[in-house]
């Protein structure tokens with residue numbers, strides 16, 4: 001069977017021949033099968049949007065072939081291309097791209113008018129999508145009256161107008177909070193698993209790849225690798241129709257999945273303060289894998305301590321060790337969500353406090369002067385702030401050497417400098433681990 005979408009030696013340039021020329025797709029060859037849930041994954045600027053525009057015929061490529069069901073869309077006239085875009089592909093944009101002067105239902109009906117449906121028929125069809133996306137109460141509202149999550153659902157409904165077999169989504173979760181993002185992911189997944197539509201999305205956030213079957217990793221206009229994943233079991237059962245027993249099982253699964261997500265989120269807020277959002281999502285993803293037994297303890301520990309660019313959570317080794325040990329105790333005791341919340345509430349500062357105490361000992365090193373309890377307290381606070389990057393190295397040194405009456409730690413400047421240097425070695429060391437390529 002030939003692929004639904006096939007790219008052959010596709011190159012795309014912007015401003016070709018000019019000084020500011022960009023080679024945004026470099027000899028791209030790929031295939032996407034019918035029914036796939038595929039994603040292009042890579043950092044900002046690597047060419048993901050360019051890729052979607054090439055596949056959907058929004059932009060013409062500089063050279064190469066873009067075959068959809070065996071037809072080369074680069075050979076189509078502008079008018080033929082327009083028809084292909086309106087009926088063959090539904091596009092969900094990151095910025096929603098809704099028309100502000102049209103109501104929700106009119107926005108959804110817009111692409112239908114284009115293919116010649118009467119207004120009445122278009123309204124009817126649009127209303128069906130309104131219901132499907134749970135927008136009944138907003139059908140006659142204007143986009144500005146809706147929340148971001150609701151606007152995105154309108155965007156999805158509009159992409160479904162004319163019933164396209166292929167849905168393309170450009171960073172569909174980019175402007176959504178985590179709850180709405182999860183809902184949008186679920187809708188995409190249903191469209192794929194229940195409706196059998198081919199979904200192609202673009203993202204730079206690893207956590208949004210959870211339901212994806214094929215991942216095209218991208219960098220600098222090149223597909224660097226392709227990963228194929230097994231569709232998960234719950235989805236498979238879903239597709240098979242599902243008896244009541246199965247439905248119940250699925251509902252239970254969904255529930256425990258939900259509480260797993262919550263648990264992982266709590267742990268991430270607990271352990272990952274001061275880290276970037278990307279590192280936090282990577283952390284959550286890794287913990288989810290561990291809790292669902294996809295990876296073992298050693299793999300978790302290793303990945304937590306691996307740099308972000310290499311797929312890890314970017315923790316320094318000691319912390320990775322401690323977090324993974326902590327996760328094991330949760331698994332061992334089969335802690336449920338409530339127990340985890342209790343545990344975290346009982347010792348809100350514990351993980352960081354231990355870490356800080358160790359750093360303090362290291363930092364004080366050969367310091368022979370007296371360290372009063374007050375100094376210990378303020379040192380710990382300072383170290384905590386420094387390792388979370390709440391303060392810079394010079395700020396840290398300044399407060400370390402400021403007199404106690406000014407709320408400093410009151411160390412003589414010379415000793416403070418030595419201590420700060422020792423601490424920076426550790427922090428810098430962890431930085432090297434973050435960016436081994438540099």
Ligand code: ADP
Nearest residue numbers: 014015022024043044045046047048049050051
């Ligand atoms: P992504 O979606 O992965 O962030 P894009 O496909 O938007 O990346 O961009 C890929 C490269 O092409 C970037 O270097 C970007 O600056 C450049 N680019 C994108 N669109 C244009 C354009 N219309 N004109 C010139 N350069 C562009």
Ligand code: MG
Nearest residue numbers: 048049050170
């Ligand atoms: Mg983009």
